[in-house]
Amino acid sequence: MNNTAIQTDNLVKTIPQAGRELQILRGVSLTIGAGESVAITGTSGSGKSTLLGLLAGLDLPTSGTVQLFGQKLDGLDEDQRAKLRLGRVGFVFQSFHLLENLTALENVMLPLELLPQVADPAARATEALAKVGLAERLSHFPTQLSGGEQQRVALARAFVTQPQILFADEPTGNLDRATGHEISDLLFALQEQSHTTLVLVTHDDTLAARCQTHYRLEDGVLV
Numbered sequence: 001m002n003n004t005a006i007q008t009d010n011l012v013k014t015i016p017q018a019g020r021e022l023q024i025l026r027g028v029s030l031t032i033g034a035g036e037s038v039a040i041t042g043t044s045g046s047g048k049s050t051l052l053g054l055l056a057g058l059d060l061p062t063s064g065t066v067q068l069f070g071q072k073l074d075g076l077d078e079d080q081r082a083k084l085r086l087g088r089v090g091f092v093f094q095s096f097h098l099l100e101n102l103t104a105l106e107n108v109m110l111p112l113e114l115l116p117q118v119a120d121p122a123a124r125a126t127e128a129l130a131k132v133g134l135a136e137r138l139s140h141f142p143t144q145l146s147g148g149e150q151q152r153v154a155l156a157r158a159f160v161t162q163p164q165i166l167f168a169d170e171p172t173g174n175l176d177r178a179t180g181h182e183i184s185d186l187l188f189a190l191q192e193q194s195h196t197t198l199v200l201v202t203h204d205d206t207l208a209a210r211c212q213t214h215y216r217l218e219d220g221v222l223v
């Protein structure tokens with residue numbers, strides 16, 4: 001029985017920049033339990049998105065290790081890492097990242113269609129959209145939706161596979177205060193319902209305070 005969702009050991013990320021090494025992360029070690037909610041804050045450019053990308057296996061560290069679901073990512077190639085994430089990891093971004101030429105329903109169906117043997121993806125996607133209050137917007141394209149509605153679609157898409165981990169990078173960053181509140185309420189409600197591990201990057205300390213654990217990134221280390 002393994003109750004650890006994510007574990008990192010001494011993660012370092014440096015980027016070669018004009019002949020020099022730009023140090024972004026200088027040794028990040030953390031353990032995130034299954035079902036835990038974790039906020040990561042820090043000033044702009046402190047490396048929050050970089051860290052999230054490493055935890056999700058979207059990017060590889062310069063040194064150090066990441067384990068996702070007890071599996072070390074450093075021995076895996078990109079396809080193997082994608083396979084490990086498939087159906088088990090969801091993402092929500094500041095800029096929604098919906099596919100413009102697909103309707104709300106089609107956007108939410110997409111992750112289900114990548115999984116083998118999902119019975120009736122349309123019905124499940126419809127249900128997910130109803131949960132975020134968009135039952136009446138199934139055939140709207142992203143350009144026909146408000147920012148808050150687009151982020152609701154993104155939440156439905158992220159949760160439709162019932163992922164074990166959800167990574168959210170500034171999910172309220174492009175929204176006004178009131179809409180941002182609605183989206184964070186929805187995010188925490190969905191997280192609680194599905195017992196998802198949440199790793200949330202935000203500038204917003206009130207949002208961060210809603211998580212069980214709060215880290216700050218300062219000078220490339222967690223405090």
Ligand SMILES: Nc1ncnc2c1ncn2[C@@H]1O[C@H](COP(=O)(O)OP(=O)(O)OP(=O)(O)O)[C@@H](O)[C@H]1O
Pocket residue numbers: 015017022024042043044045046047048049050051
């Ligand atoms: N591919 C890259 N090449 C060069 N520098 C990069 C690259 N990616 C990130 N950086 C630099 O690494 C630092 C951390 O970037 P990152 O996007 O992780 O910051 P952040 O904390 O998410 O900031 P923000 O709050 O503005 O989103 C920044 O100084 C950025 O310029």
Ligand SMILES: [Mg+2]
Pocket residue numbers: 048049050169
């Ligand atoms: Mg960022």
